[in-house]
Amino acid sequence: MRRGGSSNAFSRSSHRADEHDDEEALRWAALERLPTRDRARTAVLDHFPGRDDGVRAVDVGRLAPGERAALLRRVASVADDHGRFLARFKERVDRVGIELPTIEVRYENLCVEAEAYVGSRGLPTILHTYANVLEGMANSLHITPNRKQKISVLHNVSGTIKPHRMTLLLGPPGAGKTTLLLALAGTLPSSLEMSGKITYNGHTMDEFVPRRSAAYVSQNDLHIGELTVRETVNFSAKCQGSGHRFDLLMELSRREKEANIKPDPEIDVYLKAAATGEQKAEVVTNHILKILGLDMCADTIVGNNMLRGISGGQKKRVTTAEMLVTPGRALFMDEISTGLDSSTTFQIVNSIRQTIHILGGTAVISLLQPAPETYELFDDIILLSDGQVVYNGPREHVLGFFESVGFKCPERKGVADFLQEISGNVL
Numbered sequence: 001m002r003r004g005g006s007s008n009a010f011s012r013s014s015h016r017a018d019e020h021d022d023e024e025a026l027r028w029a030a031l032e033r034l035p036t037r038d039r040a041r042t043a044v045l046d047h048f049p050g051r052d053d054g055v056r057a058v059d060v061g062r063l064a065p066g067e068r069a070a071l072l073r074r075v076a077s078v079a080d081d082h083g084r085f086l087a088r089f090k091e092r093v094d095r096v097g098i099e100l101p102t103i104e105v106r107y108e109n110l111c112v113e114a115e116a117y118v119g120s121r122g123l124p125t126i127l128h129t130y131a132n133v134l135e136g137m138a139n140s141l142h143i144t145p146n147r148k149q150k151i152s153v154l155h156n157v158s159g160t161i162k163p164h165r166m167t168l169l170l171g172p173p174g175a176g177k178t179t180l181l182l183a184l185a186g187t188l189p190s191s192l193e194m195s196g197k198i199t200y201n202g203h204t205m206d207e208f209v210p211r212r213s214a215a216y217v218s219q220n221d222l223h224i225g226e227l228t229v230r231e232t233v234n235f236s237a238k239c240q241g242s243g244h245r246f247d248l249l250m251e252l253s254r255r256e257k258e259a260n261i262k263p264d265p266e267i268d269v270y271l272k273a274a275a276t277g278e279q280k281a282e283v284v285t286n287h288i289l290k291i292l293g294l295d296m297c298a299d300t301i302v303g304n305n306m307l308r309g310i311s312g313g314q315k316k317r318v319t320t321a322e323m324l325v326t327p328g329r330a331l332f333m334d335e336i337s338t339g340l341d342s343s344t345t346f347q348i349v350n351s352i353r354q355t356i357h358i359l360g361g362t363a364v365i366s367l368l369q370p371a372p373e374t375y376e377l378f379d380d381i382i383l384l385s386d387g388q389v390v391y392n393g394p395r396e397h398v399l400g401f402f403e404s405v406g407f408k409c410p411e412r413k414g415v416a417d418f419l420q421e422i423s424g425n426v427l
């Protein structure tokens with residue numbers, strides 16, 4: 001009897017599962033018949049609360065509050081395993097033959113100079129401030145000679161940063177790492193004079209808006225102390241226009257219909273939720289917070305000197321998160337590991353590496369004393385010393401190169417430490 005009972009229960013549950021599958025198949029079939037534009041905005045949600053059949057098709061562009069919460073719950077689990085999520089997304093894009101755009105950054109004969117008052121004149125006293133303003137006006141009218149001294153920060157550096165590869169920027173303090181990253185990201189302050197050429201896929205900086213294609217993560221953490229971590233990242237996402245590109249989704253949807261391919265439902269619902277509607281910044285924010293391990297402190301205030309908030313290491317990660325939510329595909333990150341332990345640094349750099357390798361992004365990351373396992377994650381190395389590039393090339397050849405010019409890495413010394421040490425002595 002017990003056996004009979006259990007087989008009955010099994011057949012009842014399998015019957016319900018069949019019904020659920022039928023229902024989902026019907027929804028998909030109905031979705032197929034919609035025009036491409038509507039199809040790219042309609043997601044099928046299963047386990048929808050308050051419905052017997054559990055399946056429902058919703059327009060992600062116009063969600064009711066209950067639907068929005070259900071959608072966010074549904075996509076929360078999709079991006080749990082970042083590497084797997086990226087691989088599934090890439091598989092979907094590859095299956096219909098869409099090539100994701102990549103960026104190759106070249107810099108040629110790049111010189112950066114600063115003009116500054118040196119010696120006691122450089123002190124910001126009240127007298128000097130007024131004198132500097134008056135002298136500045138007199139200089140512009142060519143009445144008095146310019147007493148500012150020119151300081152050369154980068155001397156005639158050239159190189160290439162390739163997509164699909166991670167580049168590590170190393171150099172002692174004051175070598176010009178921040179200046180090089182700012183110049184490459186197109187955000188050099190106007191007080192610095194730049195000459196030379198920087199191109200993205202052959203286009204010079206004045207042919208496009210660099211801030212849409214490149215993201216510079218600052219070395220300093222500047223935040224509004226009263227906002228929570230989630231609010232800070234969400235604000236950044238909304239200001240900079242985050243989310244997946246809707247036109248990519250439309251093209252995917254159109255090609256999949258032509259080839260009669262049913263997409264992976266989990267990836268499908270994530271992409272739709274991240275491409276349209278009010279919730280798109282929230283979806284991307286949640287994903288980035290999870291990658292950077294900030295989901296535990298997402299609702300804590302950031303804080304400042306007067307207001308106790310998140311820890312220093314978490315603040316550093318918030319600075320990184322603010323830029324990772326942007327649509328920029330060329331990442332320039334300045335000392336993102338300061339104040340972080342080596343295993344957290346490894347995890348963050350590894351997640352960025354997965355994104356760069358799978359989706360074909362471009363990244364230059366400067367790190368201070370990376371641990372050997374973090375160093376191994378990089379493909380290329382740029383070594384700067386006193387404003388000059390000492391080495392720019394693959395990681396595998398760096399030791400051979402320095403050995404050929406007489407610098408041998410001692411046994412049991414980390415390669416990154418060795419490079420940092422000799423870059424101070426080479427010139």
Ligand SMILES: Nc1ncnc2c1ncn2[C@@H]1O[C@H](COP(=O)(O)OP(=O)(O)OP(=O)(O)O)[C@@H](O)[C@H]1O
Nearest residue numbers: 114116151153172173174175176177178179180191
């Ligand atoms: N606006 C400026 N005026 C005067 N000197 C400047 C200016 N900007 C940069 N410099 C000088 O250029 C050099 C390189 O500065 P940069 O900030 O790029 O170094 P860095 O490699 O990033 O150092 P760190 O590892 O300490 O961050 C420094 O000697 C700095 O004093």
Ligand SMILES: [Mg+2]
Nearest residue numbers: 177178219334
């Ligand atoms: Mg710096």
